[in-house]
Amino acid sequence: MRINGFDHYPPQDARRLLSDYLRHDVGLTGTHVGCEHGVCGCCTILLNGAPVRSCLMLAVQAEGHEVTTIEGLAPDGEPLHAVQQAFHECHGLQCGFCTPGFVMSVVGLLAQHPHPTDEEIDEGIAGNLCRCTGYASIRRAVRRAAELSR
């Protein structure tokens, strides 16, 4: 499968979750694992450009598809992706555990709604849990990311 533009060997075991394959086999630990049943949103990645939960997919299912993880948004040495820059500017994170999942969900949200309304923002981030920020700064970061993406 192609991950962040590079080809990788397929997983050895059909039981391997995509989230574990990314972290343990490929070494891309930016994708975080929280609940492992699709509720927390920390493991969100892009599959062919659309955000999905990597803990609710078997790695073998991603064979032949394009996977983008948080590491793929801004390769080393490149400026931050607009969504990352916005989270940085607006203090959209504290401990950072939920952040990769939020960023990937927001990338998907802005692809669907480049100029999101407040309601669309709430709808777009409702599937991700953050226990630090209280979400106000994350909402601001989404608005800022939309501005930066223009």
Next chain:
Amino acid sequence: MKPPRFEYHAPSTVDETCALLASLEDAKVLAGGQSLMPLLNFRLARPAHLVDINRIGGLDRIYERDRGVAVQALARQAAVEDSELVASVCPLLSAAVRLVAHRVIRNRGTVCGSIAHADPASELPAVLLALGGHVVARSKRGERKIEAGGLFAGVFETSIAPDELLVEAWFPKSPKPFAIFEESRRHGDFALAGVVRAGDTLALFGVAPTPVLADAKDPSRGLQPSSDLEATPEFRLHLVRALTLKAFAA
């Protein structure tokens, strides 16, 4: 929190899938995986075989048929949500699918998967029942149509046989007025209770082992909803009455 051991199969055609389902003991069909994968991770489901249908080509169509809209097994909920055809023929389905979990889940989850999974608190089975739709099940024995009224057999149980694949769900054109309302503790959670109105027909979800049809004048009659940490039976009955009033106020 890792799936138990299983044998993985990834057929590339419906015929191949039906052959597998006919020959394997204790097989589960894996479509979007947004319900089945959590069950596997929790080890609440331990099928010996997983038959992943995601490699089947041409099974993701959403098309007009018999003055309604047919949604094939691999059409994602997000595709149904964005479909102009669904919005024009069956806007009730467009409204209902937006209540299913979150967009990130809908990017992967399928409409047919929600129906085959038959969670009693799920929206889409109740919509199929309210509209009087049907599903098409295929097996090596042939193809048959199962009306919504005869489909839901119990909690997570349907009349789809182990060797059958649900290939398509058909939703009739939505009558006017229509409405779907639900109440949940958190956005995107399963509903404590919900109501679907399609013209004069009322279907309820979250208050019985399966979605049920009810009389709009006395919607909570005969119901014995379950009790859990989130709601008492009395509260669920109250929600049914309040949401029915709201749905029929239009």
